[in-house]
Amino acid sequence: MDTTASAGVDELGDTTPLPELTLYDLLESPATSKEQNMDVAGHSGTVDKDSEDQYAGKKSASTSSGELLNNPGPKKAPIVRILENKRLTAPMGTALKNMLGGSVRVVTAPTKTTQTMDVKILNKLQTKPLNAFGNAAVKIGSTTIAAPSGSIPPLTTQMPKNIGGVTMTQIKTADGKVLYLHKSLPVSGGSTAKLPVNATSRLVSQSIISKGVTLSGTVPIKSTAPSSSITVRGLTAIGATKTTPATISNPLTTITTSQTSGLVKSPSSTEPASVAGSSKMPIQVVRTAEGKIIKLNQGAPSVLLNSKSTPLAVRAAASTAQAIPTAVLSNSSSRLINKPSTQVIIKGPLKQLPAGSSLKPVNNNTSSSSIATSSGGTSSSTASATTGAAMPSGKMLVQSSTGKQIVVASKNIIKLSPKPSGNATTNSNTNTTPSGLHAIQLSGKSGVQYVRVLPNNNTEPTTSPQKVSLGRPRTSSNSNNNSTVSVSNTSKIVMKTMGGSIVPLPSMQTLMPRRAPGATSNSVHAKTPNNSNSLEATRKHRLSDINLQIKHLTNDSTGDTGGPDAKKARYVIAMPHTSTSSATTSTTTTPASQKHMQKLTGTRPPQVQRVTVQGAKVADQGRKVYNLVTKSDANGVKYMICNKGGEGKPRTVFNTTMRRGYTLAESKLRRPVTLTPQQMRFKQMKLQQQRQIVAQAKLRQQHIQKQQLSNQAKQQQQQQQIVNSKTTQDNKSTVPAKPLFDILKPPPTPAPAAAAAALDALGGSRRKHCNCSKSQCLKLYCDCFANGEFCQDCTCKDCFNNLDYEVKRERAIRSCLERNPSAFKPKITAPNSGDMRLHNKGCNCKRSGCLKNYCECYEAKIPCSAMCKCVGCRNMEDRPDVDMDSMDSLADVKLPSNKMKELNGTYLQDNRSNVYLTDDVIEATIMCMISRIVMHEKQNLPIEDTEREVMEELGESLNQIITFAKEKNDTFHMDDTKTMA
DNA sequence: GAGTTTGAAACT
């Protein structure tokens, strides 16, 4: 067997999947809780010692705190922790604060683990753990909800009282305080609906507890049948065994966790939901624009979505949703999706919905579009736990129970919408287009939520770990509605999670500007289409950095489908509008991209349109967001002003008309664009990577589908029933009835499929398939594993590199990282933007002369460097005559001439003439010519000069092409070129 | 397709 693999894994000693714990599981007997009691501020207990810390990125306030949550060991008690102990913001913050009266300590009902869970809500009132009851007790400030204890005096239940249109049960506590409870009725819709308020168990599904009220005894959060959820003005403790799916929904956003979805069993009174973390647990995945699926949750479905500025309506059970004032999380609000699991992060102040709320209206954010538009999007929610805590800035975490987390930039907000329709936001123009949405499948939610993904604007300080923006950027004027999830990421494919899990992610370079493709991949030296096998030979792990390129294809193909294809990396050029052409921005060079861009811009207000610019040479900044301000002069000519997303000063303003179908990389306007062989190879590489990305997306979809099919059948039925019933109750709430495998499907016009088709049409090939037999695909021997990919259609044996063995896989990843923290980093990177790519470690070839694919350098089509320890190396640099700088425009990679050795040019030998004169080359040449025109017009130079320079440009380009072809004795190519000329 | 070669990864 694989002693190596298992050894590495076993060393960790925590291969056992984390048990899925509910809140009640977390509530522990006081005896042991003491030790495990976690202070909100700090501690943590045990920070996972994994070496993946690097992937956590730099520690920001949030991340650092988030790491405290990284407590993945099975022996470690689940922690309910608040990332930031900050004050609530008024008015809602005040309201909540008053209501809650301070910190909330959730002490548990004795179930499985012994521990105390503290839920602190921001007012910094350090509340001692209330273990007095010895059982579950929830203390909210001065309010304590105690677990069933015989010694606790029962509450006095009085007649229901109508509060704010909601019938509340007024409970008088022993000490004379009044507690208003609202029992959540079985809700039709959403998953959670089925949670019965079990009279026998005396569960209080939801309660609104006024400040200063101590609940004791009468609300027995029964440890044995704790299927209750307690909502304390947004804070909902979800019962343990009968896991009540937590659903947080605002008009536009519905986040449902846990088993209610088609993924898992929906909790029912009669059917305790399985809480044990296992491979059968619903998998929460986030499908990125690249089609990659990031598994957010495994085993223990606890997800925290904590955003700062997204208004969030936390709805009670659907039945009560209409009556009960909906709490809306204000800007600083955070959403807690509390599935029965181990970790809970609560942040952000709550904000009430203005409408019909008997509660104190707090900080009605008029801008919060979600309220207004919510109706269609909301799905039923049952027990939703939400606590607000001020989180003025910093970051938030999206975390699963297993500790996987996504660090979210505080400014950005996750905007979830059960529907891909774009009405989710009032703010961002791009939100209106479904094309910018990312599908997020949350376990317990039958449908998929869509997260609009836009790049972070530059306001966010750039930290070394790149951020994956999964949401709309906050706009200056109205940021509250924007949602952006910045996923802390590494430079490549893994993301550190709080639980120590490594989440395969698209390469960081995929999200970076143009630099990425060349800088970190071997794309520059991509093999030509004539050699499909060679294309396949390219290592997958080096491909991810050009994931951006796939988006062009994807987006173009998907157009306005609502599917996940949000990230649109593109070169954008500011160019004047003409009355006949609205395509002012475009991607790279393809008309299709232009078309897409046109769509994008079309969704924005006429004056300002936000586009992402992929071409900026700000390597560390990731993509830029430019606001294209459209202006019209007296002549009706429109100008597009790139007023940038971060650099401040307006960009180029052109008053000329750009020919449609061509675009310019803004930074390359003056540069004669001549496609060098490297450029051409780069283009080929792009195609290859696009194919692989597409394949990857499919792969993961299939995996997920396969894994969840079994559970979905029941879930679908149940959920459909729920949906139907809910629809009758609240037609405003819609629960996506689609099963996950439907949801995760590509959009109606699937980008991946289309892209793949297009790529196939181009003669490309897909990813390689491993053939591992002994490593279980959990060693770096396996390319799939090494690339952070799941095996699909591989011929491997005993493959564990799939979602079915996610635990093992994660352990293996951790093991690899322990051995080599850079194990999952790109092997080939460019030290600096524009530098030549180099193998970070260098090869160690001895017999191949570095001229066979045994050599990683050679395979990557890069010359060996001083890092290499190879013997008899013949993989030298070559072609000093080639204008590598010109490549910058595409690959942003140039081989410094001083580093140029004598490259044998092997990778060029097989190329034929038609490779050199491709459509791309021609197009690039034309672009160069156009750029000359643009520049001349901008300078108001005489037309004669323009014409002359254009012709010079053409001649120069042709000359380079011919020269290169000539060197290769490619007479055909030369003929073609001359003909063209 | 089987066998060999090769070098990275894993292990000692």
Place this chain on the structure above:
DNA sequence: CAGTTTCAAACTC
């Protein structure tokens, strides 16, 4: 860190 073993891909036949 060096040497050895393991492994899977590349390569050859």
